[in-house]
Amino acid sequence: MKGQVAGRTELSAVPEKVPIVRLVAADSPRVHGEHAEHVKALAAMDTPLPPIVVHRPTMKVIDGIHRLRAAVLRGEEVLDVLFFTGTDADAFVLAVELNHAHGLPLSTADRKVAAARIVDSHPTWSDRRISAVTGLAASTVATVRKCSSERIRQSNTRIGKDGRVRPVDGTEARMRAAELMTANPSASLREVAKAVRISPSTAKDVRARLSRGESPATPRQRKRDDPRPPARDTAAELVASLARDPSLRFSESSRVLLRFIGCAAVGDEQWEEMLYAVPVHQRKTVAQLARECASAWRGFAERLECRPDRGAGS
Numbered sequence: 001m002k003g004q005v006a007g008r009t010e011l012s013a014v015p016e017k018v019p020i021v022r023l024v025a026a027d028s029p030r031v032h033g034e035h036a037e038h039v040k041a042l043a044a045m046d047t048p049l050p051p052i053v054v055h056r057p058t059m060k061v062i063d064g065i066h067r068l069r070a071a072v073l074r075g076e077e078v079l080d081v082l083f084f085t086g087t088d089a090d091a092f093v094l095a096v097e098l099n100h101a102h103g104l105p106l107s108t109a110d111r112k113v114a115a116a117r118i119v120d121s122h123p124t125w126s127d128r129r130i131s132a133v134t135g136l137a138a139s140t141v142a143t144v145r146k147c148s149s150e151r152i153r154q155s156n157t158r159i160g161k162d163g164r165v166r167p168v169d170g171t172e173a174r175m176r177a178a179e180l181m182t183a184n185p186s187a188s189l190r191e192v193a194k195a196v197r198i199s200p201s202t203a204k205d206v207r208a209r210l211s212r213g214e215s216p217a218t219p220r221q222r223k224r225d226d227p228r229p230p231a232r233d234t235a236a237e238l239v240a241s242l243a244r245d246p247s248l249r250f251s252e253s254s255r256v257l258l259r260f261i262g263c264a265a266v267g268d269e270q271w272e273e274m275l276y277a278v279p280v281h282q283r284k285t286v287a288q289l290a291r292e293c294a295s296a297w298r299g300f301a302e303r304l305e306c307r308p309d310r311g312a313g314s
Helices: 036-043 065-074 088-101 108-121 127-134 138-148 171-183 189-196 200-211 219-225 232-243 252-265 268-277 280-306
Strands: 016-019 052-055 060-063 078-084 157-159 165-167
Touching: 036 065, 052 065, 052 088, 060 065, 060 088, 065 078, 078 088, 088 108, 088 127, 108 127, 108 138, 127 138, 171 189, 171 200, 171 280, 189 200, 232 252
Parallel strands: 052 078
Antiparallel strands: 016 078, 052 060, 157 165
16 A cells, blocks of 8 residues: 655555544545445445554544444444554545545545645646546646636646656746757757756757757647747738838848848748759758758847847937
């Protein structure tokens, strides 16, 4: 009987005989309390009841309240007890996990209420980790977390079932890694990974994407950030709008910008024509330059978004 809570070793392996009068029936994950019929069924059994789990600091029953009630009906005075010595919050997690794993199953309502409480007490736990404890789908836990977001402390990281800490959204970390790699190309993957708190494999993927002229973010992350990218005709309209802006026509640098950014208005047919206009022996060179252009534009876009506004008249 091992829990998945942080201190799983805090559950004793050998049961102890404990007087029933010392036990406290409290903090059950069951919304509607105990089931009288289940207590009677257990009391009628001829075999010994399995050990119950008790929180040693408070003597509260973590798992086995129905067995406790059945023992009282039988007239017994002592019970076999396994002691848990962790925190109150982890004791509740263990109660949910054990009730989910065996005995009288928790109802869906019980598990949702328990998930909300665990999200509150363990806000850095991932949806999948809480799912494993409660028996709910990870998507259901995510919904519970969203509904509870107004009253719980939010975190930028989650602790998974394997105990590793991961960012909720790795896009920002990937962007920081890309900036470090661009500023210091000789930096090792481990140095970059340690600096921005990502795994070396993620740093390796970022470097590979940069070498191909791609965004450091994965397609899934880009889709989440911008689920509806502008269509080609929308880009053409934006370019035309920029060209009509007088403030972008009275300096050489602005006119150069308009010429460069005009590629966003190129249609699919034109891209196709240019694709086959490249000689076979120059394909690698043109592809490399296209990636470098894409990387340069991506860096320009990120710097532009972060650029501080100059004071009036400066």
